Amino acid sequence: MSSEIPHENLIKGIELGINENYSEARILFSAYSEKYPNEAEPHFYLATLWQSQMMDFETQVWEDSFRTEIDKTIQLCELSDEHQLADDLTHFYFASALAYKSFHISRQGRYITGIRLGLQAMDKLNQVVAADSSFFDAYLGIGSYLYWRSYLTRNFDWLPFFSDQREKGIALIQKAYAQGTISKWAALSNLAWIFIKEERFDEAIDCAQTGLTDFPKSRFFLWPLGDAQFLNMDFTGALETYHLILESVTSESFNNRYNETVLHLKIAHCLFELGDLANA
Numbered sequence: 001m002s003s004e005i006p007h008e009n010l011i012k013g014i015e016l017g018i019n020e021n022y023s024e025a026r027i028l029f030s031a032y033s034e035k036y037p038n039e040a041e042p043h044f045y046l047a048t049l050w051q052s053q054m055m056d057f058e059t060q061v062w063e064d065s066f067r068t069e070i071d072k073t074i075q076l077c078e079l080s081d082e083h084q085l086a087d088d089l090t091h092f093y094f095a096s097a098l099a100y101k102s103f104h105i106s107r108q109g110r111y112i113t114g115i116r117l118g119l120q121a122m123d124k125l126n127q128v129v130a131a132d133s134s135f136f137d138a139y140l141g142i143g144s145y146l147y148w149r150s151y152l153t154r155n156f157d158w159l160p161f162f163s164d165q166r167e168k169g170i171a172l173i174q175k176a177y178a179q180g181t182i183s184k185w186a187a188l189s190n191l192a193w194i195f196i197k198e199e200r201f202d203e204a205i206d207c208a209q210t211g212l213t214d215f216p217k218s219r220f221f222l223w224p225l226g227d228a229q230f231l232n233m234d235f236t237g238a239l240e241t242y243h244l245i246l247e248s249v250t251s252e253s254f255n256n257r258y259n260e261t262v263l264h265l266k267i268a269h270c271l272f273e274l275g276d277l278a279n280a
Helices: 007-018 023-036 040-057 063-082 088-107 112-131 138-152 167-178 183-196 200-216 219-231 235-250 256-271
Strands: none
Touching: 007 040, 023 040, 023 219, 040 063, 040 088, 063 088, 088 112, 088 138, 088 167, 112 138, 138 167, 138 183, 167 183, 183 200, 183 219, 200 219, 200 235, 219 235, 219 256
């Protein structure tokens, strides 16, 4: 499966999503899904937009739309496999769709099914890089799996099946950011959150600020920046960042008040730490 979406339009759609212009990005990818109904690629990007929007607003309102598009992606990739038409790009989207679905259902508490799908995704991604080591976008999924699996099992790293591969995972994600194209910004955001988990706050701040250089208003990077600043005890910086996110959240047409409430709490914490008890 060669890409039916011109590269410049593919990047445009991805960047629209990073800037939270979800509707405009969906219009772009929907046009390609209608023009090429048997291609998995546009359905995959529609699914990622729905999932990003659900995570951005902390809601399951668009779950049916996500499920429809992710299942359509998997179905079309399976058909390509059955007819021996699949290439590395097909396997990449197949694996990525399985990974997204794995993450989604794992967040719902269905861990066994999530792990099963996640392992299938990793097997396919490893096949992609075995066939073409320069397929750098595939390193994001592999690196993320290695890091988060190791992070969750870090207390069992003395067992042979639970070796600590966090640094290897980080290195692969860094490679996806440095040399990938479609996974570049997702890799950078993931690195910011990983460095927060690792308590490497300066590196997390650097990742977030690098992302904000290209996407100055993106909550994709503002959230990890604010949290890293707060945990690094830069309460003045965190206060400024949380106010920016609050302004962004309250300007959206959809607002279920969850993020707004969380931000008021975070702002109160910053004010308390800065000694402004009345406003806190």
